[in-house]
Amino acid sequence: MIVVENLTKTFGGRNLLSSVSFTVSTGEKVGVVGPNGAGKTTLLKMIAGDEPVSAGQVNLSEGELAYLHQEADVDLGRSLREEMWTALPLLTSLRDRIAVLEQGLSTGEGNLEQLASDLDESHDRFRTLGGHSVDSSIARVTTGLGFSSSDLNKPCGDFSGGWRMRISLAKILLRREAHLLLDEPTNHLDRASKNWLSQELAEYPGAVLMVTHDGEFLDRVATRVLNVEQGEVKSYPGNYTEYLRGKAARQAQLDVQADRQEREIARQEQFIDRFRSKATKARQVQSRVKALDRIERVERMTVSKAAKFQIRSSGRVERVVMNANSISHDWEDSPALLDVSLEVERGQKIALIGHNGGGKSTFLRILAGEVKPSEGTVNWSEKALRGYYAQHQDESLDREATVLEAVRQSAMDQPDGVLRGILGRFLFTADDVYKSIRMLSGGEKSRVALAKFLVQPSNVLLLDEPTNHLDAATRDELLDALGSYDGTIICASHDPAIVDEIATHVYTVENGEIALTDVRR
DSSP: OEEEEEEEEEETTEEEEEEEEEEEOTTOEEEEEOOTTSSHHHHHHHHHTSSOOSEEEEEEOSSOEEEEOSSOOOOTTSBHHHHHHTTSHHHHHHHHHHHHHHHHHHHTOSOHHHHHHHHHHHHHHHHHTTGGGHHHHHHHHHHHTTOOGGGGGSBGGGSOHHHHHHHHHHHHHHHTOSEEEEESTTTTOOHHHHHHHHHHHHTOSSEEEEEOOOHHHHHHHOSEEEEEETTEEEEEESSHHHHHHHHHHHHHHHHHHHHHHHHHHHHHHHHHHHHTTOGGGHHHHHHHHHHHHHOOOOOOOOOOOOOOOOOOOOSOOOSEEEEEEEEEEEETTEEEEEEEEEEEETTOEEEEESOTTSSHHHHHHHHTTSSOOSEEEEEEOTTOOEEEEOTTGGGGSOTTSBHHHHHHTTSTTOOHHHHHHHHHHTTOOGGGGGSBGGGSOHHHHHHHHHHHHHTSOOSEEEEESTTTTOOHHHHHHHHHHHHHOOSEEEEEOOOHHIIIIIOSEEEEEETTEEEEEEEOO
16 A cells, blocks of 8 residues: 655745645556646655655555656666566575575585585575566566567667666566556557556556556556646546546536635625625624635636647658668667668658567668668658657757757757747746756656757658657647648657548558558548
């Protein structure tokens, strides 16, 4: 059980979270939602003990806690199998001790009787703690998250950032702690892995507290939803769809109560104003003044602002925008793309789908000119202006730069007044533009990265998972902007809205090959 009591977090004299209290019971699956910057990640960090609290306390009962951060926590030099074993340090230590003792017995060095006794004791403890089932558990979890059996022998450094996040998630699931804190666990998962994880968490025996903007995922897993907004945390029973209904009903109820109260207050104020100067009514006037002072005003729900922006192409491009001819590429000895060809015409909105590791990100990096292919050529039309948004674009931000400085780096000499206007549409107003990047939440960093990307002139957008880390409102705004964009888009995404509602052409990239799956219009 996770018990949060009167938790408060203050930044720069402002309460990010104010006297927050809630309990997550054993077996509960609780989703944490809310706009970027509301304090969701900070809340998880305080519960985990990674962030100091300004006031209040957190208590855990009946077991330990495991915490999935938004950054991968892996040793790049270890194989995937060995990295998974590190999630179980006691069993790993026993396994290594058994190997040392067996080596000592085989060489005949030392007190053989003592070595044999120690070996028997270590074997017994290893078996009692479930050591013999670890490899099968590793295989189950890694397979569920999309790894192949051969991946277990690869160094973690061979995997991309998204796959490293999967390794971090797999390690936490392997530990089977009583309490799980998961910060954006689905951001780097394809549909098959999400389906597996939703089933895994739904059946998980412990308490799960997860921050995610993925409403479909929460519909499958959550038994309750906590909405973090305006410094408060409100609890709603049920999954994400039930939360939306409950929040709308609560808002409607508060509006009715506030309207009724405001009418009554207006009636009393009218009486006070009318008879204030009449001595015969003085007692009644004073009585009503005091009554108004005692009234506890009904507060309507505050609707958080959403980012507002448009994306316009810069200049008209030729009919054939790009030709990729027989592209092949290897990462060291591992083939990523095999003889891929693609022609893109002006105005097409292309979605690249397929499992992670199939070659989508590699293909986009080649199209963006960031990677030179092992074989083949990419020919862009003369008037094509490419803008590339990488899957981990926010990680390339200078952590010590301010928000304004970060965007200014891509602004093509636009004055600060214009940049501040743009940042205002991304919800960075007043002194927010002087915050350093390291102080921002994951979602806020994504908004900075998006603003930095969009200030560059372009008529072709190359996008790699652009909706990752965005809250629901900002994601919806981006989807609307992409839907009305008058340029050309090539986008790798697991987001069903991009694939189903925006794409004119859908290509599957799988095992290094590309195939046209659907033409929408």
